[in-house]
Amino acid sequence: MSRLCGRWVFIALLCGCVGCVFIFCEYLIYYPAVLRCAWPGAASGPGADGGAAAPLLRALVLSDTHLLGAVRGHWFDKLRREWQMERAFQTALWLLKPEVVFILGDIFDEGKWSSPKDWEDDVRRFLQMFRHPSDTELVVVVGNHDVGFHYEMNWFKLQRFEKVFNVTSARIVTKKGVNFLLVNSVALHGDGCSICQSVENELFKLSYALNCSVQANSKRDRCRDVHKFPPSRPIILQHYPLYRVSDAECTGEDAAPPEERHQVFKEQYDVLSQTASQKLLWWFKPRLILSGHTHSACQVLHGDKFPEISVPSFSWRNRNNPSFILGSFSSENVTLSKCFLPQESTVITVYCTTGVVLIILTLVHLHIFKGTVHFASCLISKHKSL
Template sequence: MVCLRNKLRFKIISQTLLGVFIFLFYCEYLVFYVVQMHCSWPKLDPIKKEPFIDNTEDPVKIMVLADTHLLGSKNGHWFDKLRREWQMHRAFQTAITLHAPEIVFFLGDLTDEGSFCSDEEFNYYVNRFYSLFSTRVPETIRIYVLVGNHDIGFHYAVNPHLTQRFVDGFNSPSVQLLTVRGNHFVLINSIALEGDGCSLCKSAERQIAEISQLLRCTRNSSLSNCDQKMKLATYSRPILMQHYPLYRESDIECDDFDAAPWSIKQERFRERWECLSRDATYELLTQIKPRLVLSGHTHHGCTRNLSVGKGVEITMPSFSWRNKNNPNYGLGVFAADNYAFLKCDMPREDSVINLYILGGTLLLIWFTYLLYQSFRV
């Protein structure tokens, strides 16, 4: 009788542990595939095709993320850090497996304490970022990183050392022009757009002006000051990427599924803090003339028409569950004469928590029932 009871108790414990393992496997691994597999690449709409652009190239497929905010040693609890990094790593690797983009863009605020941490900790940030978002990623996928205010500080706190260590660590100059099969991606350091004559600002303004001239000459080589060296192979309206959103008074008009809660929507944006200044926005839009602007920073989603020219700005929410209950990432298909873009859901934080509560309750009931049965033997 004692031997039989011991066997029953061993069976109860082993079955319960198996249940715990299966439940953890689903909530911490499989759920990412279950949710993210519902998202697929958007289709180009022939109606949106831009006239007068001759395109024979295959479209480029990109993935866009914003505000990972890898936690640091000062403000990040070790468990919170472990949890958030695992979630982002798992969601990212799942997206890479399911979608296999050609290019991945990170729209700034990679770090949470990069603007004031030591060089030693910043190097840890760099290594940690690449271990989370580069390990096991095929070499054919290119990763580009933009800088955010948490990486080097707001404009008033930026110094050459903070800027340069980010550039060196993530290979991310203040202004970049990336051309892929007739698509021109312009990557800009938002913190360099203050217009106050600082060395960082003057350098960025000069490079933006050069890109603007290059795009103008590619579109119309008969313009003055244009020669064959100042011409790209194909003209298309560029895609502008930066950390800050363009100027807007608030998120009050944002009605995306991942938009901010109503109380936050009503908060008025401060120029150069929550968004670019009105002047910087006007200069960017008139010089670059983008068809699409992709931004981050606010931790909430927003889609709105550009204030100058024909185009759209899409603000991406934070990729971290610490900042957003329903984080997501974007998938874009770009041809020189057309594009399509959508956001992909990831598991909601509250849904996973509710699953844990439900599963834990069911496991406890099951364990108690089996234990009760064993005592009746």
């Protein structure tokens, strides 16, 4: 009876150990990672009108979640990646409490070809994963995997996406005096297609309205009937990066791997064309451009005065070390910091180490158990012989 009891105690200890490791790797590991992050401070300069200090907006920015679909998504891969992103996002929401969350496109991996039924299922899972309280606003930008590359995009796919997320291909969202310009960069192909022409026309109107807002005194007559925005240069949010030759100048632990940094980017596929990039910079003169698409981090300065930051993928399927951006925005200042999530290699190492230790303990226990039984049998046999 004592031997049987000892065996069950050992099994219970093994199960408890496995349970603790599982809870740590699947729940608790995100808390110390996010707790190391902090909102960046911003210079509390005067507001745009020279008055009191401009209020700060706290925004969380991530990109390229790539929710797997019904065609290429293996069930376990989907389960694993979506669980990781959900726990990381929900932990960040609970600990950091951002006022707005921006996702820079490629929400889905198969939006470009998913059937209506598969689309509804993908949307349902996304809304579950990225649920948020009413005092946090979620704003998304369309990416090429959501509606297809330019040659795949059509009005049906685009309007399906815009209806679900209540967005348009060219729109300004204003928060606490900060103008965020949301751009459908997939449509900036410049070939005169109906979607491209519609987006460019709307961007030109927004550019004119922003210029009138900034220079209202000098253009009073021309801007009389134009919608006014806060007099602050915009921050552009889009999926494609502006044109750059490659990632050769990109550095940091979440930049592209060294063997990929010198690969030349293809215009209108990896980055926007030079023409489209120059138009955006000329029309809007942004304070900052935030983009995704490359799945790696990069910081670029266009024309020596227009900074752009490429935000890495939020999915562990695309990176071993996903991250997101924390931004403190005011009408005059922008400060950013990066928050790294647990590396998947760390989780795998913890699981593998635990497995090895448990196997060793089991073997040791069985060896000791057998040795004890053998020793007891010898004692009994000796006692009987006496």
